[in-house]
Amino acid sequence: xxxxxxxxxxxxxxxxxxxxxxxxxxxxxxxxxxxxxxxxxxxxxxxxxxxxxxxxxxxxxxxxxxxxxxxxxxxxxxxxxxxxxxxxxxxxxxxxxxxxxxxxxxxxxxxxxxx
Amino acid sequence: xxxxxxxxxxxxxxxxxxxxxxxxxxxxxxxxxxxxxxxxxxxxxxxxxxxxxxxxxxxxxxxxxxxxxxxxxxxxxxxxxxxxxxxxxxxxxxxxxxxxxxxxxxxxxxxxxxx
Numbered sequence: 472x473x474x475x476x477x478x479x480x481x482x483x484x485x486x487x488x489x490x491x492x493x494x495x496x497x498x499x500x501x502x503x504x505x506x507x508x509x510x511x512x513x514x515x516x517x518x519x520x521x522x523x524x525x526x527x528x529x530x531x532x533x534x535x536x537x538x539x540x541x542x543x544x545x546x547x548x549x550x551x552x553x554x555x556x557x558x559x560x561x562x563x564x565x566x567x568x569x570x571x572x573x574x575x576x577x578x579x580x581x582x583x584x585x586x
Numbered sequence: 587x588x589x590x591x592x593x594x595x596x597x598x599x600x601x602x603x604x605x606x607x608x609x610x611x612x613x614x615x616x617x618x619x620x621x622x623x624x625x626x627x628x629x630x631x632x633x634x635x636x637x638x639x640x641x642x643x644x645x646x647x648x649x650x651x652x653x654x655x656x657x658x659x660x661x662x663x664x665x666x667x668x669x670x671x672x673x674x675x676x677x678x679x680x681x682x683x684x685x686x687x688x689x690x691x692x693x694x695x696x697x698x699x700x701x
Contacts (some may be wrong), residue, residue: 504688513590513677513691514631527687560629571619571681572638575689577631 475578477563483584484553491549492581496565503546504575505538506562507531514562520546521569553585589613590678590692598698599668606653607663607695609678615639617683620661622652625675625694634676637661668699 476495484490496503501522506514517536518528522543532538535553540546550557560582564575591610599605611620622634637645637652645652653662665672675696679689 502687506689506691511693513679513693514689515691516688519687529688562629562631564631569687571617571683572636574621574633574636575631576633577623579628579630582629 475563475565475576477561477578477581479581480579481582481584483586486555486585487552489549489551490553490583491547492561492563492583494546494548494563494578496545496563497567497576498544500565500567500576501543502566502569502575503540504564504566505546505548506564508560508562508580509558517548550583553583555585558583558585588692589690590680592678592692592695594695595693596696596698598700599665599672601670601699601701602667604664604666605668605697607665607676607678607697609661609663609692611659611661611678611680613659613680613682615682615684619681620652620654621679621681621689622650622661622663623677623679623691624672625677627674631677635663665697670699670701673697673699 478493504519505517508514520540535551560580562580564577566575618639620637623631635647635650651664675694677694678692
């Protein structure tokens with residue numbers, strides 16, 4: 472296993488279109504996180520899963536955003552009716568638990584540009 | 587209020603010298619964890635070092651050490667013997683026991699190592 476992988480790496484879409492990103496975590500990790508990072512900022516928490524259950528969602532996650540992790544393995548993040556403000560890097564991370572000392576392993580992200 | 591504050595947008599260091607990247611945090615939890623991540627231009631967040639709130643010793647990992655001053659709520663990263671490959675964005679992050687499922691990130695510091 473080479474780590475967390477995200478697909479696609481880059482996505483350019485027209486405003487109003489729907490986009491879907493995929494994240495494959497490290498195989499034995501039960502926790503999966505989605506973060507959004509805009510230019511000059513640190514990552515902002517969007518949502519997290521423990522196995523297939525989505526346990527927490529940020530208020531940043533509007534109704535246009537939905538995330539799934541159907542079998543507790545890979546996850547998808549869908550953005551409907553994209554807006555220019557959605558342009559950002561979307562980072563996925565996974566960890567083997569929720570202990571305070573458990574680091575998250577991040578993928579290389581999907582850079583979304585809405586034109 | 588910001589949970590993590592990094593006040594240095596950009597730092598320069600001469601190769602082989604040491605550099606300190608500042609981080610202060612805000613929490614009312616007694617139990618929390620502090621992390622530093624490196625983000626090169628490729629986008630992936632790379633875990634560097636961890637410090638627990640109850641750890642009495644400052645954490646060290648190779649050339650990285652964490653100067654933890656609990657009373658001042660600061661967790662500065664020290665990189666010794668800087669290398670050209672250390673040029674990247676550096677993010678300080680925190681996990682709290684009461685909201686333990688997400689990482690709160692600072693805005694980052696861009697480090698440039700000069701040959």
